[in-house]
Amino acid sequence: MNTKTTRELALIAMGAALIAVCSWIAVPTAIPFTLQTFAVCLVTALFGLKTGLAAVALYLLLGAVGLPVFSGFKGGIGALLGTTGGYLVGFLFTALIVGLAVDRLGRKLPVLIVSMVLGILLCYTFGTAWFVLVYTRSSGPIGVGTALGWCVLPYLLPDAVKIALASLLTGRLYPVLNKG
Numbered sequence: 556m557n558t559k560t561t562r563e564l565a566l567i568a569m570g571a572a573l574i575a576v577c578s579w580i581a582v583p584t585a586i587p588f589t590l591q592t593f594a595v596c597l598v599t600a601l602f603g604l605k606t607g608l609a610a611v612a613l614y615l616l617l618g619a620v621g622l623p624v625f626s627g628f629k630g631g632i633g634a635l636l637g638t639t640g641g642y643l644v645g646f647l648f649t650a651l652i653v654g655l656a657v658d659r660l661g662r663k664l665p666v667l668i669v670s671m672v673l674g675i676l677l678c679y680t681f682g683t684a685w686f687v688l689v690y691t692r693s694s695g696p697i698g699v700g701t702a703l704g705w706c707v708l709p710y711l712l713p714d715a716v717k718i719a720l721a722s723l724l725t726g727r728l729y730p731v732l733n734k735g
Contacts, residue, residue: 563605566606567606567609568610570594570602570606570610570611570614571614571624573594573597574591574594574595574598574611574646575617577589578590578594578626579626579628581627584713586709586710588709588710588713589626590717591626591646592649592678593717593718593720593721595649595674596722597721597725598610598611598650599611599650599653599654599657599674600653600657600667600729603657604650604657604658605654608650608651608654611647611649611650612647614646615644615646615647617630618630618634618643619635625643636689638686638689638690639682639686640685640689641681641684641686641689642682642686643682644681644682645680645685646678648678649671649674650674651674652670652674652677653670656670657670662725662729664723667721667725668718671718671721671722672718675714679706683699683703683707686702686705686706
């Protein structure tokens with residue numbers, strides 16, 4: 556194995572571990588939130604499309620096989636197939652958007668902020684559609700407005716703060732990560 560491959564594998568493992576640790580950190584507010592989206596944005600912005608997307612995919616794979624890497628120390632395929640599983644899968648879309656943006660447009664602050672906002676919006680879209688589908692099958696019909704009120708609106712401000720932090724940290728950490 557060459558040095559570049561070893562480095563990429565180490566970054567993928569480190570990125571998946573960071574996302575897992577951030578999923579366990581729940582900020583206790585009226586509606587608790589975790590730092591998963593922060594970690595997905597940060598990892599992908601730092602590592603780029605290929606390595607960042609692989610880290611997110613590894614994180615999801617570890618959770619799917621039952622390791623307790625999801626919020627609340629949950630794991631298993633049931634977590635991915637449950638009402639909030641669409642948001643977990645949506646992390647792949649976030650990583651795709653952020654990774655493409657940084658690989659093609661660089662890591663300037665406006666690029667980071669816009670790509671993270673678009674990535675999280677795509678995650679919200681996929682996750683909310685999944686939530687409506689699963690909730691309707693298990694509990695009865697639900698309107699999209701109600702689902703947005705439960706699953707998206709309470710997280711807009713916390714996610715805006717996470718995007719700002721991930722963008723600023725990327726600017727500070729990327730040069731250090733890529734020295735030598």
